[in-house]
Amino acid sequence: MESSAGILKSLNCDLILVHSDTVSVTNLGSFSDSRRTSLDYIPGVAETVPLRWTYAKWKLSGQNKPRLAMVLGIDLSTQSLIGIGMSQRSTEALFFPETILFDNKSRPEFGNVANLLRQQHDVVGFINNNRVHVDGLVEIGPSFGYDGILVTSKETYESVLGNDHYFADPTKIELGLIRIADGFKVEEVAQSIIPQLPPDVRLFTKTGLVKYEKEYWISSKPIGYIFGFGIAMGFAVGTIILYQILFTDIISNIEYYGVMLAIGYPMTYLRGVVASQAVIMSIISFPFALSISSTGYIFLKAFTSLPFRMSIDKILGTYGLVLAMSILSAMLAISHLKSTNPANVFK
Amino acid sequence: MSSNSRAALIMPLSIRSLTHIYGAGSQQEPALNNVSFEISNRELTAIVGPSGCGKSTLLSLVAGLRSIQSGSIQLNGVELKGCTALQLQRHRQQIGIIFQSPKLMPFLNTAENVLIGAEVSTTLSVSNRLAKIESLLMSVGMIGHSHKFPRQLSGGQCQRVSVARAIANDPMIIIADEPTASLDFKSTKALVSLLLDIIKLRDIPLLMATHDSRIIEMADRVIQIDDGRVVSQMQPSATNDP
Numbered sequence: 001m002e003s004s005a006g007i008l009k010s011l012n013c014d015l016i017l018v019h020s021d022t023v024s025v026t027n028l029g030s031f032s033d034s035r036r037t038s039l040d041y042i043p044g045v046a047e048t049v050p051l052r053w054t055y056a057k058w059k060l061s062g063q064n065k066p067r068l069a070m071v072l073g074i075d076l077s078t079q080s081l082i083g084i085g086m087s088q089r090s091t092e093a094l095f096f097p098e099t100i101l102f103d104n105k106s107r108p109e110f111g112n113v114a115n116l117l118r119q120q121h122d123v124v125g126f127i128n129n130n131r132v133h134v135d136g137l138v139e140i141g142p143s144f145g146y147d148g149i150l151v152t153s154k155e156t157y158e159s160v161l162g163n164d165h166y167f168a169d170p171t172k173i174e175l176g177l178i179r180i181a182d183g184f185k186v187e188e189v190a191q192s193i194i195p196q197l198p199p200d201v202r203l204f205t206k207t208g209l210v211k212y213e214k215e216y217w218i219s220s221k222p223i224g225y226i227f228g229f230g231i232a233m234g235f236a237v238g239t240i241i242l243y244q245i246l247f248t249d250i251i252s253n254i255e256y257y258g259v260m261l262a263i264g265y266p267m268t269y270l271r272g273v274v275a276s277q278a279v280i281m282s283i284i285s286f287p288f289a290l291s292i293s294s295t296g297y298i299f300l301k302a303f304t305s306l307p308f309r310m311s312i313d314k315i316l317g318t319y320g321l322v323l324a325m326s327i328l329s330a331m332l333a334i335s336h337l338k339s340t341n342p343a344n345v346f347k
Numbered sequence: 348m349s350s351n352s353r354a355a356l357i358m359p360l361s362i363r364s365l366t367h368i369y370g371a372g373s374q375q376e377p378a379l380n381n382v383s384f385e386i387s388n389r390e391l392t393a394i395v396g397p398s399g400c401g402k403s404t405l406l407s408l409v410a411g412l413r414s415i416q417s418g419s420i421q422l423n424g425v426e427l428k429g430c431t432a433l434q435l436q437r438h439r440q441q442i443g444i445i446f447q448s449p450k451l452m453p454f455l456n457t458a459e460n461v462l463i464g465a466e467v468s469t470t471l472s473v474s475n476r477l478a479k480i481e482s483l484l485m486s487v488g489m490i491g492h493s494h495k496f497p498r499q500l501s502g503g504q505c506q507r508v509s510v511a512r513a514i515a516n517d518p519m520i521i522i523a524d525e526p527t528a529s530l531d532f533k534s535t536k537a538l539v540s541l542l543l544d545i546i547k548l549r550d551i552p553l554l555m556a557t558h559d560s561r562i563i564e565m566a567d568r569v570i571q572i573d574d575g576r577v578v579s580q581m582q583p584s585a586t587n588d589p
Contacts, residue, residue: 255450256450256452259446259450259452260463261439262410262412262439262444263439263440263442263444263463263464263467263512263513263516264436264437264439264440264441264442264467264468264516265467266433266436342412342439343407343412343413345412345444345446345450345524346403346406346407346410346412346446346447346524
């Protein structure tokens with residue numbers, strides 16, 4: 001679900017102003033830029049930056065079928081806050097009208113723009129059927145909500161999306177990025193801003209908006225349930241496989257468990273033996289589970305261009321699941337130890 | 348009665364009016380019926396009788412593997428009837444059991460198999476483990492075989508290792524269930540001689556179920572059971588004496 005937050009995580013800001021109706025950054029409402037500028041004089045606010053953000057139809061010249069891309073319209077004087085690593089040359093290019101930068105990590109269906117830029121002087125594309133020139137590349141990467149990103153100046157944004165009343169209006173923005181001055185605490189500044197906000201906007205910390213976006217994908221979209229179901233299925237199948245291994249081991253060694261009971265070992269000791277086996281199995285199987293998961297991530301990343309990454313918390317989470325599977329399977333298998341009758345050793 | 352004279356009267360194993368029935372209602376099947384006998388330390392008592400006569404039931408009751416339904420079993424004066432599951436488990440730690448087949452763990456070597464018996468009630472330090480295993484293997488003539496696995500040993504050698512496992516926890520009695528059933532004459536004689544040496548050295552009794560006439564001849568006492576009842580008690584070694 002890390003992929004759901006996408007570009008939000010790269011924004012170099014502390015607080016973000018959005019429309020109060022926002023349920024996800026995939027569907028941001030526009031609000032008056034005066035809501036942002038009114039915060040410039042609040043103590044603790046170092047800088048505020050507008051960001052325009054919407055979806056539009058995109059196609060390269062020569063392509064028949066347009067695809068939906070995310071278009072970012074940035075204030076070129078403050079582009080460092082956007083955090084998408086634009087070079088000086090790229091920033092300067094965007095000063096030209098109808099000029100855009102193309103996200104080189106966009107899905108292949110958006111066209112091999114990098115190759116075209118090497119081969120020809122002028123790469124032409126269309127945003128909502130308005131002609132634009134591609135003059136460079138950025139490296140951002142898609143998310144669940146968008147497969148490709150186009151970056152342009154705020155002015156070009158308002159120009160090429162001119163057929164939409166809201167997006168053409170230069171007094172409107174979709175995100176207000178706020179950087180907190182050194183020595184101030186983000187939460188405290190946020191608390192001082194919130195009472196002054198009119199009801200049409202809402203303030204998030206950056207981490208708060210990332211979390212809000214993740215929860216939207218987990219709880220409101222089928223993909224969240226699909227991921228959850230996939231994990232549940234993997235857990236169930238893993239538990240059954242481990243249970244079968246432990247169960248088979250108990251049955252094939254039932255005679256020896258009987259001997260141990262007969263010579264005075266308590267049932268708790270035998271349970272401990274099975275539980276130890278389960279933990280050892282979890283340790284032995286973990287490298288395999290991790291390598292399979294990592295391979296799956298590599299394939300998913302290649303097929304979807306989404307920024308899948310096997311982070312430490314995911315590695316620990318994977319081990320936690322493997323351990324939980326082993327313990328659960330051991331608890332199920334241990335019940336079969338009850339069938340061990342030590343008196344049978346004399347038969 | 349002084350404590351010394353009282354102790355002198357306590358038999359290592361005393362069984363009184365022991366009755367055991369399998370099943371319930373119309374499915375009841377008596378296995379033991381009013382069995383009574385006593386055995387002394389340093390004595391090999393052979394339990395003989397046809398298959399299904401109740402020998403295994405008797406051994407399992409003495410070993411604390413079943414609860415006593417009726418009658419009494421006292422081991423060194425401690426009554427087993429009415430014991431809780433925990434008390435029976437602790438009782439089992441004081442019994443050395445030798446099975447018909449050695450029942451050694453095939454995935455453990457000789458030393459580890461013996462260690463299972465030695466650590467049933469206590470965890471030994473590494474140095475104590477080595478010393479104990481060496482001493483036990485020496486006492487059964489298996490020194491030098493500690494790293495061998497059961498598949499690398501003969502049947503007689505495996506049974507010797509199982510004897511070492513049985514005595515590893517310094518038991519108060521040894522119970523053996525036809526331990527020579529799969530051994531040849533030479534191995535049988537060697538094993539029984541070993542067991543006799545052990546019980547004399549440790550001053551404990553040996554209760555052995557057997558069909559083997561060679562063992563019966565070597566036994567101090569023979570108790571014949573048929574259909575769950577003691578039909579005779581003999582002392583062959585006494586009658587053999589001039």
